[in-house]
Amino acid sequence: MTDLSCDVLVIxxxxxxxxxxxxxxQLGQKTIIVEKQAVGGTCLNIGCIPSKAxxxxxxEFHCVKEAAAGHSRLxxxxxxxxxxxxxxxxxxxGIVRQLTGGVAGLLRKAGVDVMTGMATVxxxxxxxxxxxxxxxxIACQNLVIATGxxxxxxxALPFGGDILSSTEALAxxxxxxxxxxxxxxxxxxxxxxxxxxxxxxxxxxEAKPHILPHYDEDLSKPISAxxxxxxxxxxxxxxxxAHDPQRGLLSVRxxxxxxxVPAEKVLVTVGRKPxxxxxxxxxxxxxxxxxxxxxxDRCQTSMRGVYAIGDVTGEPMLAHRAMAQGELVxxxxxxxxxxxxxxxxxxxxxxxxxxxxxxxxxxxxxAAGHQVEVASYxxxxxxxxxxxxxxxxxxxxxxxxxxxxxxxFQAVGAGCxxxxxxxxxxxxxxxxxxxxxxxxxxxxTLSETLQEVALSALxxxxxx
Amino acid sequence: xxxxxxxxxxxxxxxxxxxxAEILVKIGDFVREDDPIAAVMTDKATVEITSAYxxxxxxxxxxxxxxxxxxxxxxxxxxxxxxxxxxxxHATADSAGAPPVASAPPDDALQQEAENxxxxxxxxxxxxxxxxxxxxxxxxxxxxxxxxxxxxxxxxPRMPDPMRVxxxxxxxxxxxxxxxxxxxxxxxxxxxxRVAGTGPxxxxxHSDLDQWxxxxxxxxxxxxxxxxxxxxxxxxxxxxxxxxxxxxxIARRMSxxxxxxxxxxVVEEVDVTEIEALRARLNETxxxxxxxxxxxxxxxxxxxxxxxxxKVFARYDDEADQVFYSSAVHxxxxxxxxxxxxxxxxxxxxxxxLFDMAGEITRLSDACRSNKAKREELSGSTITITSLGxxxxxxxxxxINKPEVAILGxxxxxxxxxxxxxxxxxxxxxxxxxxxxxxxxxxFDAAVFVQKMxxxxxxxxxxxxxx
Numbered sequence: 001m002t003d004l005s006c007d008v009l010v011i012x013x014x015x016x017x018x019x020x021x022x023x024x025x026q027l028g029q030k031t032i033i034v035e036k037q038a039v040g041g042t043c044l045n046i047g048c049i050p051s052k053a054x055x056x057x058x059x060e061f062h063c064v065k066e067a068a069a070g071h072s073r074l075x076x077x078x079x080x081x082x083x084x085x086x087x088x089x090x091x092x093x094g095i096v097r098q099l100t101g102g103v104a105g106l107l108r109k110a111g112v113d114v115m116t117g118m119a120t121v122x123x124x125x126x127x128x129x130x131x132x133x134x135x136x137x138i139a140c141q142n143l144v145i146a147t148g149x150x151x152x153x154x155x156a157l158p159f160g161g162d163i164l165s166s167t168e169a170l171a172x173x174x175x176x177x178x179x180x181x182x183x184x185x186x187x188x189x190x191x192x193x194x195x196x197x198x199x200x201x202x203x204x205x206e207a208k209p210h211i212l213p214h215y216d217e218d219l220s221k222p223i224s225a226x227x228x229x230x231x232x233x234x235x236x237x238x239x240x241x242a243h244d245p246q247r248g249l250l251s252v253r254x255x256x257x258x259x260x261v262p263a264e265k266v267l268v269t270v271g272r273k274p275x276x277x278x279x280x281x282x283x284x285x286x287x288x289x290x291x292x293x294x295x296x297d298r299c300q301t302s303m304r305g306v307y308a309i310g311d312v313t314g315e316p317m318l319a320h321r322a323m324a325q326g327e328l329v330x331x332x333x334x335x336x337x338x339x340x341x342x343x344x345x346x347x348x349x350x351x352x353x354x355x356x357x358x359x360x361x362x363x364x365x366x367a368a369g370h371q372v373e374v375a376s377y378x379x380x381x382x383x384x385x386x387x388x389x390x391x392x393x394x395x396x397x398x399x400x401x402x403x404x405x406x407x408x409f410q411a412v413g414a415g416c417x418x419x420x421x422x423x424x425x426x427x428x429x430x431x432x433x434x435x436x437x438x439x440x441x442x443x444x445t446l447s448e449t450l451q452e453v454a455l456s457a458l459x460x461x462x463x464x
Numbered sequence: 465x466x467x468x469x470x471x472x473x474x475x476x477x478x479x480x481x482x483x484x485a486e487i488l489v490k491i492g493d494f495v496r497e498d499d500p501i502a503a504v505m506t507d508k509a510t511v512e513i514t515s516a517y518x519x520x521x522x523x524x525x526x527x528x529x530x531x532x533x534x535x536x537x538x539x540x541x542x543x544x545x546x547x548x549x550x551x552x553x554h555a556t557a558d559s560a561g562a563p564p565v566a567s568a569p570p571d572d573a574l575q576q577e578a579e580n581x582x583x584x585x586x587x588x589x590x591x592x593x594x595x596x597x598x599x600x601x602x603x604x605x606x607x608x609x610x611x612x613x614x615x616x617x618x619x620x621p622r623m624p625d626p627m628r629v630x631x632x633x634x635x636x637x638x639x640x641x642x643x644x645x646x647x648x649x650x651x652x653x654x655x656x657x658r659v660a661g662t663g664p665x666x667x668x669x670h671s672d673l674d675q676w677x678x679x680x681x682x683x684x685x686x687x688x689x690x691x692x693x694x695x696x697x698x699x700x701x702x703x704x705x706x707x708x709x710x711x712x713x714i715a716r717r718m719s720x721x722x723x724x725x726x727x728x729x730v731v732e733e734v735d736v737t738e739i740e741a742l743r744a745r746l747n748e749t750x751x752x753x754x755x756x757x758x759x760x761x762x763x764x765x766x767x768x769x770x771x772x773x774x775k776v777f778a779r780y781d782d783e784a785d786q787v788f789y790s791s792a793v794h795x796x797x798x799x800x801x802x803x804x805x806x807x808x809x810x811x812x813x814x815x816x817x818l819f820d821m822a823g824e825i826t827r828l829s830d831a832c833r834s835n836k837a838k839r840e841e842l843s844g845s846t847i848t849i850t851s852l853g854x855x856x857x858x859x860x861x862x863x864i865n866k867p868e869v870a871i872l873g874x875x876x877x878x879x880x881x882x883x884x885x886x887x888x889x890x891x892x893x894x895x896x897x898x899x900x901x902x903x904x905x906x907x908f909d910a911a912v913f914v915q916k917m918x919x920x921x922x923x924x925x926x927x928x929x930x931x
Contacts (some may be wrong), residue, residue: 285786303784335474337481337533337650403665405640430640430667 002136006030008333009127009140011119011279014041016310016322017146018103023330025110032138033112034119034129040100042148043319046167049099051187053092054170055194055350057083062197073389083198086173121280124303142305142333145281145293146326149272149311154182154240162245162265166191169267175199180250180263182240184211186349188269189223193352196230203233203261205240205252212349215410216361222392222412223351230352235261240268274312289314297340299329307333321345344408346424348417353393356416358423359408362398371401375433375457379413381464382452383444390414395449397433397457404432404457415446422450433457466543468517472504472532481533481653482506484526485709489539493521501539502526505709509839519543529708533653641668648673710803721866724782726902730914731859736877737892739924746818753819759797760821761927762849762874765920767793767814768927773913776870777846780904787869787904796848796865797825799832806832807865809845849874862899869904872917873897896921 008024010017013035021033038045065081066072107114117131124143129136151165159165164172169191177200181192184206196202204211204227211227211234212220224234241251241258243266250263274292276282287294287302292314299307307329310322324342331338349355365372380391393413399406409423426436436454441447448463455461472482482504489501495515502513523540526532639656641649645668649656659676661668707715736758743756750756770777770793779788793814796807808828810821831837848865851874862873875895882891896917900910920927 303786304781335534337535337653339650341646341650400665405665429642430663430665432664434664 002134003139004032004136005139006032006113007140008032008142008144008330009034009138010144010146011121011127012041012146012148012310013039013103013107013114014146014148014310014322015043015319016148016326017041017144018107019323019326020144020146020309020330021112021326022106022110023327024333025107025112027330027334029142029330029334031110031112032115032140033107034115034117034127034138036116036118038100039103039107039114040096044099044103045096046170048319049096050092050170051166051190051194052350053095054088055190057088057091058194058197059352065197065199083175085175085198089171089173092170119279121284124284124306142307144329144333145301145306145308145312146310146322147275147279147312148322149317150275151268152271152273154268154270156242157182157240157266157268159268162263163243164265164267166267166269169195169265172265176265177201178203178248178262178264179267180205180240180243180252180261180265181267181269182250183268183270184208184213184234184236185269185271186212186351186355188267189227189349189351191267191269192232193227193230196227196232197352201231201262203235203250203263205235205238205250205261207237207239209236211236212351212355215355215357216363218396219355219357219410219412222353222394223355226352226392233261235259240266272311272317274314276312298332298338299325299340300332316345316347318345318347342428343430344424344427346420348420350417353390353412353414354417356409356411356420356423358410358420359406359427360398361408361410362396365398365407370407372398372407373401373457374398375453377449377453377456377461377464379416379446379449382446382449384446384448385413385415387444388414395419395453397436397453399433399457404434406431406433406436409450411449413446413449416449419447419450422447426450467522468519468541468543469537470501470513470516470539470541471535472526472538473513474534481531482511483531483709483712484528485510487524487526487528489521489524491521491524495519495521495541504532505713506839509837509842510710510835511839513538515539515541517541517543529706529712531653533651535651536653639668640666645670645673710801710806714804717866718863721863725864725866727861727864727899728902728905728907728910729861729897729899730910731895731897732914732918734894734896734918735882735891735922736894739921740877740892742924750819754822754826756818756822757825758874758877759825759849759851760818761924762872762921763795763810763813763821763825764818764927765917765924766795766847766849766872768920768929769913769916770814772916773909775905775909776900776913778869778904779846779867780869780901781867782903790846792846794845794847796845796868797828798848798850798865799829801833801835803835806837806842807845807848808832808837808841809843811844847872852876859895860897862897864899864901869901870910870913871899873899 007029008021008031010021010031010033013021013033017033018039021031024031043049061081061083064078067076067078068081070077104114115129115131115136117129117136120128121143122128125140127138127140127143129138151159151167153159157163166187175195175198179192179195179200179202181188181202181204184204188204189211192202192204206213210217210220211224227234235252235254238252238254241253243250243263248262248264249260250266251258252261276293284303284306286306293301293308293312295301295308295313299309299313301308309325309329311317313325325340328338328340344359346356346358360368362372362374374396376394376396379385379393385391390413393411393416395411395413395416396409397406398408406426408427411419433454436450437458437460439451441451452461452463456464484502485505486503488503489495495501496518497516498514500512501515503510504513519541521539522542525537525539532538637657640661641656646656649659654676656668659668659672662672663669739758739761743758743761747756774789777790777793781788792812795810795813797810799806799808808831810824810828813821816824828837828841831841845865845868847868848871850862850871852860854876856874856876859875860873862871864871873896875897877892877894879890880893881888882893896914898910898914898917
């Protein structure tokens with residue numbers, strides 16, 4: 001048994017954990033980070049980055065396929081389109097390797113010791129790690145729990161074989177003939193859309209009345225329309241029951257009726273749960289908030305010197321939230337007067353078209369007691385959107401009636417994910433619609449929609 | 465002209481703020497790199513802050529007794545290199561009464577503004593502060609102006625006392641401010657709910673914060689602040705002393721401990737004739753070893769008592785509802801110093817000999833009395849001994865050194881008659897007063913511990929028995 005000691009010990013090297021470790025190292029804290037699998041966590045290895053790589057590959061392939069079918073409105077023709085998904089996956093894996101290698105380099109540069117192994121929490125100050133070279137006991141002044149989350153299973157459809165989680169779906173080397181996606185949240189829609197573009201016959205089964213059930217139906221409608229255009233079948237108010245791998249069918253119940261959906265593979269994306277089991281954390285008896293660790297605005301748990309960040313601390317389970325918490329927790333440990341005071345955590349769904357949500361939805365703003373006004377602006381009135389062959393979607397702004405203070409943005413449209421930065425900045429800076437309307441936005445860009453929607457909010461729309 | 469800012473560094477694990485205990489420089493002083501410039505006090509120790517740069521002090525951000533957030537501006541120094549002079553040249557210029565900015569004047573408007581401000585400030589300042597006069601005012605104004613232009617996010621952190629200003633927004637109300645404004649406020653320890661926002665939609669701007677700081681400056685120089693409490697007739701007061709530094713820390717910690725902990729105190733009479741005889745014999749043959757007082761013997765008895773009363777040697781985190789037990793016995797030794805009570809820690813008493821403990825107690829006491837005790841020497845105890853020695857009374861009611869759960873008070877020794885069953889005999893007697901955190905320690909456990917201590921002190925051979 002080797003004994004080590006450090007100021008900061010981070011368990012989990014996902015986007016929250018590695019950011020916490022890098023910043024802690026930069027602040028002069030002796031830092032060790034323990035990861036049981038690969039540096040980068042879900043985001044880099046089996047989540048955000050691989051899925052975006054697959055989505056991009058699928059988009060490119062779809063364009064070529066359309067051209068080969070003579071459907072290109074741009075006058076482009078191609079003789080045939082084919083995809084070797086194993087090569088696509090190799091390319092994707094190369095990006096993952098590049099990024100995880102980069103993170104490892106950043107950790108080294110910050111003086112952080114990276115340890116690969118399974119951590120077990122012995123008490124709030126001591127962790128034992130089983131590494132390939134034996135056991136290591138680490139005494140730490142501060143412990144950061146950043147163990148992330150795992151996919152939720154459906155009892156009738158346990159993972160394994162043809163029942164896939166997003167991890168396995170993003171590693172497929174052949175396009176399945178048919179794919180049933182159980183769960184119409186953003187993960188299922190992103191991967192389902194990509195496989196539809198790659199040629200799979202995709203069905204989406206959602207228990208709620210529309211896809212993206214956390215958002216209002218106005219936001220999900222353009223996506224439903226696009227999915228239908230891509231040949232994806234949508235079943236709402238429906239529950240998946242059992243998979244027959246021999247026949248490649250999934251039984252789906254809707255009300256009293258049961259129908260069979262083609263499903264060589266079944267992708268289950270009904271949510272994620274915090275990864276809190278199996279490494280001795282229970283022994284600390286930390287306070288919980290539902291299924292998550294309860295933390296305060298300094299990411300402190302109920303035990304002094306024990307912190308938690310990322311998916312283990314609750315919704316939204318997003319990498320950039322974890323990163324912000326990681327930075328915060330390192331500052332807190334270093335004695336800086338840091339607190340969580342963010343106004344918004346932006347969210348992007350890389351569906352087709354993309355969806356961006358920043359701040360409050362109209363209903364949320366009203367429920368919070370604001371006197372709300374809502375303005376929207378259609379993508380079809382934007383020159384840049386039309387040059388990109390897309391006119392579906394809109395930008396919406398939620399603001400206080402009296403002051404014009406921006407409370408939230410929503411946007412649906414091809415390529416609108418890149419607007420998220422400006423949306424977030426505007427809300428974080430407490431901008432008003434006047435501020436946005438008075439800011440020159442370059443022409444022709446999708447960002448003009450932001451200025452236009454602000455002008456609409458002021459009753460001064462120019463291009464709508 | 466380069467103005468460099470020295471911020472209050474992180475002075476210890478988990479500390480977010482510290483009280484200014486001493487300012488060792490004044491505006492116009494020349495300091496070299498690593499020269500001490502201030503001392504700040506955490507809840508454990510006084511820490512000296514040294515200068516990271518050489519140059520002339522142009523701005524001081526704290527006063528003795530003020531609590532500053534870690535990272536807030538402490539001192540600003542005008543880089544000597546940018547002035548092109550030597551320290552001696554500065555000393556000459558200063559002693560001649562020339563303002564430190566004379567060799568590199570600011571632009572006309574700024575200088576005019578600084579000069580305009582100087583008489584008003586000098587007039588309003590109390591006599592002691594006015595010693596720096598217009599020179600200080602000009603230097604301060606230049607420093608502030610430089611800071612605003614060069615590093616707006618860390619402008620002058622002087623502010624009204626947050627406790628004295630009513631919030632302009634209710635609890636839970638949204639505060640509208642950009643991240644930079646929020647960070648600046650956080651580092652200066654300002655609750656933004658108290659700051660009026662003049663921006664669109666009530667947004668708090670940097671200018672609003674500047675105004676807040678300016679308001680604070682006005683309040684600082686307002687005559688009469690800090691004088692006698694209105695409830696006291698002024699003619700009866702012969703001296704008003706601000707409670708700062710260690711005394712304030714002691715006051716706060718005692719109040720917290722007394723308010724938070726339901727104390728139960730057990731007093732027991734102990735016959736210390738045998739242990740006193742043992743101590744005398746050991747001292748006679750100690751050679752070069754440190755002289756034994758009763759304290760090391762009591763500490764040794766505590767170590768032995770832990771075997772039967774481990775619950776008494778604990779730390780209770782009442783926020784987390786967790787009690788931490790340790791196999792190590794770290795004994796706090798309440799020590800009187802010129803500044804007040806300090807509690808250095810005799811660490812790992814279980815591994816020490818009597819003479820080793822005696823030496824360590826002396827070393828720790830000396831460190832406290834010379835104000836050189838380190839933070840780590842003042843924290844981590846699992847039980848505390850308090851003793852007033854010959855001044856002690858028959859019984860005391862010790863206050864627990866939070867977050868511990870027990871404290872042992874040693875009272876005055878005296879020769880008293882003791883009934884041995886057939887006659888009164890003179891015996892050296894002493895009472896012990898042990899207080900316990902009744903949330904964690906039940907009366908039974910308290911009694912068991914006290915009886916064990918009585919037994920050990922009356923029959924000292926048992927202290928050294930190996931079971």
